Amino acid sequence: MTPPAAHVPRFFVRQHITLMVNRYEILAANPDGTAGPLLAFAQQKRVALREEVTFYADRQQTRRLFSFKARKVVDLGSGYDVLDDAGRPVGFFRKDFRASLTRSTWHVSAHGLEAAGRERSAGVALLRRVWDLIPYLGEVWVPFVFHFDFVDAVTGRPVMTSERQLAIRDRYTVTVPDPRLDLRVAASMAVALDALQGR
Numbered sequence: 187m188t189p190p191a192a193h194v195p196r197f198f199v200r201q202h203i204t205l206m207v208n209r210y211e212i213l214a215a216n217p218d219g220t221a222g223p224l225l226a227f228a229q230q231k232r233v234a235l236r237e238e239v240t241f242y243a244d245r246q247q248t249r250r251l252f253s254f255k256a257r258k259v260v261d262l263g264s265g266y267d268v269l270d271d272a273g274r275p276v277g278f279f280r281k282d283f284r285a286s287l288t289r290s291t292w293h294v295s296a297h298g299l300e301a302a303g304r305e306r307s308a309g310v311a312l313l314r315r316v317w318d319l320i321p322y323l324g325e326v327w328v329p330f331v332f333h334f335d336f337v338d339a340v341t342g343r344p345v346m347t348s349e350r351q352l353a354i355r356d357r358y359t360v361t362v363p364d365p366r367l368d369l370r371v372a373a374s375m376a377v378a379l380d381a382l383q384g385r
Contacts, residue, residue: 191276193365197225199348199376201356207231208381212241212373215359226251226373230381237266239377241370252276254374266382268374277371279378294336294346294375299366301345303336303375334379338364348376356380 196215201208208230214222226241237256243249250271257264265280277296285291291304336346345364351357360376 191270191368191370193367194225194362194369194372196359196361197369197373197376199356199358199360199373199380201380210239210377210380211245212369212376225369228373228377230377237382239374239381241373252370252374254279254378266374266378268371270370276368277374279371279375281382290334292334292336292375292379293339294367294371296367296371299345299364300339301336301364301367302339303334303346303348306333306335336375346372346375348379 194214198211198213198215198221200211200213200221202211203209210228210230211224212226212228214225216222224244226243227245227247228239228241229247230237230239238253239255240253241251243251252268252270254266254268256266265278267275268277268279270276277294279292279294282291282293282302285304289305291302294301294303333347333349335344337343338345343364345362345367347361349359349361351359358376358380360372362372
């Protein structure tokens with residue numbers, strides 16, 4: 187893996203849904219808690235043979251910054267590589283499908299870091315699974331505010347949290363206290379928690 191780039195201790199993720207793609211804005215967090223400048227703009231094609239999300243420097247998508255891409259077409263358990271603008275790996279994450287049967291769990295790796303994250307509330311996790319059983323409703327609207335907490339696999343110290351805000355469109359506040367987790371990996375993991383959660 188290439189060395190880590192800029193560490194951003196706090197940022198926001200905002201989702202915008204269109205007919206063919208999902209778009210995400212990664213926004214800096216101002217000291218007063220308001221949204222600051224755009225850090226990255228991500229786009230996910232809904233119909234793609236191999237899952238990939240690309241992050242750009244602007245909404246016009248003139249400069250590619252980084253991306254994450256599934257390692258295999260069919261086996262989603264094989265995970266996703268986070269790649270820099272030249273296609274070199276800077277991180278990796280995967281969903282733990284067995285643990286996620288009751289409480290969604292992810293593993294993320296970066297330069298000198300191994301961490302695991304799962305849903306904060308077991309009760310909300312159970313309610314979400316019941317909600318998803320209602321035909322079409324779970325695909326249209328998710329009324330639950332759910333959060334993820336990632337901790338270092340060795341020390342148990344906090345690495346990253348993603349907290350979903352109560353809004354019509356998905357919005358998240360992401361806090362990254364561990365400087366080893368740079369923006370490329372943290373933003374990729376944060377977007378994946380929304381874009382890939384149902385996979």
